[in-house]
Amino acid sequence: MTCDVLNFGSLNLDRIFKVDHLVRAGETLSCTGSDAVPGGKGLNQSIALSRAGLKVAHAGKIGRGGDVLRQYLQKNGVNVELVVQDESLPGGEAFIQVDSEGRNSIVLEPGANFEITSTEIAAVVAEIPRDGWLLLQNEINSIPEIMRAAAGRGARIAINPAPCRENVRNYPLELAEFIFVNEIEAFVLTGCDNPETAAQCLAERYPHVGIIVTLGSAGALFKRGRERIFQPAQKVKVVDTTGAGDTFTGYFLAGIHRKLTVEGAMNAAARAADLAVSEAGAANSIPTADRVFGK
Numbered sequence: 001m002t003c004d005v006l007n008f009g010s011l012n013l014d015r016i017f018k019v020d021h022l023v024r025a026g027e028t029l030s031c032t033g034s035d036a037v038p039g040g041k042g043l044n045q046s047i048a049l050s051r052a053g054l055k056v057a058h059a060g061k062i063g064r065g066g067d068v069l070r071q072y073l074q075k076n077g078v079n080v081e082l083v084v085q086d087e088s089l090p091g092g093e094a095f096i097q098v099d100s101e102g103r104n105s106i107v108l109e110p111g112a113n114f115e116i117t118s119t120e121i122a123a124v125v126a127e128i129p130r131d132g133w134l135l136l137q138n139e140i141n142s143i144p145e146i147m148r149a150a151a152g153r154g155a156r157i158a159i160n161p162a163p164c165r166e167n168v169r170n171y172p173l174e175l176a177e178f179i180f181v182n183e184i185e186a187f188v189l190t191g192c193d194n195p196e197t198a199a200q201c202l203a204e205r206y207p208h209v210g211i212i213v214t215l216g217s218a219g220a221l222f223k224r225g226r227e228r229i230f231q232p233a234q235k236v237k238v239v240d241t242t243g244a245g246d247t248f249t250g251y252f253l254a255g256i257h258r259k260l261t262v263e264g265a266m267n268a269a270a271r272a273a274d275l276a277v278s279e280a281g282a283a284n285s286i287p288t289a290d291r292v293f294g295k
């Protein structure tokens with residue numbers, strides 16, 4: 001397959017509910033507006049890479065009603081030859097509350113995303129471009145198996161192990177070149193609730209891997225061995241933070257692919273994420289390259 005990045009990841013229908021506050025235990029709350037749009041960390045990151053100007057192929061599995069997700073990727077210039085469909089399975093769905101401050105909480109129905117067979121995985125791995133990038137998140141099954149097979153083919157791996165549970169500590173993350181986590185994911189992986197200490201801990205555990213910890217409105221941190229870069233975020237009016245991390249990941253990788261320094265890639269990624277949070281939605285709020293890298 002000829003592409004800059006093969007992204008093997010989730011495709012969800014995002015059901016978005018605007019609420020005054022995130023619903024509390026035992027509470028029933030009416031939303032003030034709702035929408036259903038393409039999403040999934042995998043799909044969002046493919047869109048970010050494509051809008052950033054890279055040649056992207058997306059691999060993944062959709063279920064009933066998933067055609068709209070494949071079409072959305074295609075419309076955005078993403079190669080979808082490796083997206084398979086199984087009409088007997090429910091499609092991936094995300095139930096997203098967004099409060100008046102733009103914060104969200106998400107419940108996932110993994111559906112077809114977690115029904116990828118070993119044969120389908122082998123078919124995708126065989127298509128990873130030699131010396132090309134493989135991008136992964138943690139919304140599909142068999143990530144450790146995929147990482148090992150990809151590393152065996154000499155692929156450069158970048159992973160955003162989100163959503164992150166404790167079992168991710170057992171993933172072969174040392175095979176990655178970059179790991180992207182937010183503060184909560186960094187805590188799950190290390191037990192440290194201080195992001196600086198968590199980043200340091202991950203950098204010591206994986207000394208050859210670039211660790212990126214995104215910090216929301218406080219910016220982002222990069223650690224690799226003794227290297228440390230702090231990237232502040234701009235003060236923007238936050239409308240919706242959904243997909244901000246996906247935008248950051250896609251644009252960071254695009255920056256690296258464009259041969260920017262890590263500092264330059266962090267800067268571009270932060271600018272892209274700032275633009276994304278200023279608009280509602282996930283995939284649809286990801287900016288195009290001209291707004292991030294300039295014309």
Ligand code: RIB
Pocket residue numbers: 012013014038039040041044093094106139242243244245246282283
């Ligand atoms: O990162 C945002 C994404 O997380 C949403 O689009 C939703 O589908 C969930 O996977």
